[in-house]
Amino acid sequence: MKRREIMESIISIRNLNKSFGSKRVLKDINLEINKGEIIGYIGPNGAGKSTTVKIMLGLLEEYEGEIEIFGKNIKDDPVKYKKRIGYVPETADIYDNLTAREYLTFIGELYGMEYEEVDKKAEELMELFDIREVYDGRINSFSKGMKQKVIIISSLLNDPDILFLDEPLSGIDANSVMVIKEVLSELVKQGKTIFYSSHIMEVVEKLSDRIILLADGKIVADGSMEDLKSQLEGSLESIFNQLTGFNEHSKIAQGIVSTIKRGAVDEGL
Numbered sequence: 001m002k003r004r005e006i007m008e009s010i011i012s013i014r015n016l017n018k019s020f021g022s023k024r025v026l027k028d029i030n031l032e033i034n035k036g037e038i039i040g041y042i043g044p045n046g047a048g049k050s051t052t053v054k055i056m057l058g059l060l061e062e063y064e065g066e067i068e069i070f071g072k073n074i075k076d077d078p079v080k081y082k083k084r085i086g087y088v089p090e091t092a093d094i095y096d097n098l099t100a101r102e103y104l105t106f107i108g109e110l111y112g113m114e115y116e117e118v119d120k121k122a123e124e125l126m127e128l129f130d131i132r133e134v135y136d137g138r139i140n141s142f143s144k145g146m147k148q149k150v151i152i153i154s155s156l157l158n159d160p161d162i163l164f165l166d167e168p169l170s171g172i173d174a175n176s177v178m179v180i181k182e183v184l185s186e187l188v189k190q191g192k193t194i195f196y197s198s199h200i201m202e203v204v205e206k207l208s209d210r211i212i213l214l215a216d217g218k219i220v221a222d223g224s225m226e227d228l229k230s231q232l233e234g235s236l237e238s239i240f241n242q243l244t245g246f247n248e249h250s251k252i253a254q255g256i257v258s259t260i261k262r263g264a265v266d267e268g269l
């Protein structure tokens with residue numbers, strides 16, 4: 001633990017189990033997350049990462065086990081804790097027909113902020129994220145990265161204590177990625193907690209002070225990058241491969257390439 005002297009649990013997950021029909025998706029998840037941690041939550045496609053996040057956000061209500069956020073069971077008061085969290089979903093249903101100003105002020109007002117206050121804050125954040133010129137443009141005319149920036153801004157308007165980020169940098173250019181990484185590190189220094197889910201291992205490795213690896217609904221690793229490296233060798237990508245038992249990338253790639261070639265007409269161009 002780098003920065004904190006006293007550990008204060010901010011998210012506590014106990015014996016979490018979740019099934020969709022007969023399929024068990026989360027199997028006995030236990031996690032204590034402390035204030036000020038930046039958690040890299042990783043795992044193969046379908047491991048159960050989004051499901052865990054959706055349960056914590058109160059978007060999926062049927063599950064077994066207990067979840068406490070800010071020291072209270074989320075089922076006891078399913079509304080209050082949400083005012084103190086921000087969420088950047090993997091795919092967002094953003095109101096495309098609105099302008100960024102309309103959308104962001106609407107979100108701010110949902111959090112109970114005054115229109116003038118949220119309007120000013122949103123405009124300043126648009127400026128800082130280098131998209132001020134489209135504040136009054138309709139979101140459906142934005143590029144993927146511009147939309148993603150609007151979603152990130154919307155998640156920060158209420159100055160959340162916990163930020164859940166699901167693949168937040170997708171579509172964002174390299175300069176803005178540097179800014180956002182810096183913002184996240186700064187927020188953590190101020191005591192915010194960040195739950196960061198991504199498949200981009202380089203970013204997770206650099207950003208997170210604790211990495212949790214989920215495979216087939218179970219936690220298979222939980223520790224700092226140094227902890228993981230003391231048990232296994234290589235980069236986070238290679239540790240990920242080792243812990244998920246994956247060593248067939250060349251064979252699979254060759255299979256894909258030879259399948260692509262099959263049956264295609266060679267025009268001899």
Ligand SMILES: Nc1ncnc2c1ncn2[C@@H]1O[C@H](COP(=O)(O)OP(=O)(O)OP(=O)(O)O)[C@@H](O)[C@H]1O
Pocket residue numbers: 020025043044045046047048049050051052
């Ligand atoms: N609403 C649903 N109904 C049925 N099955 C679901 C539902 N949502 C998720 N699942 C299943 O639960 C499993 C975990 O899905 P989840 O989206 O949590 O994985 P993930 O780790 O976030 O994957 P990815 O990295 O691809 O985003 C998958 O097998 C998925 O098919």
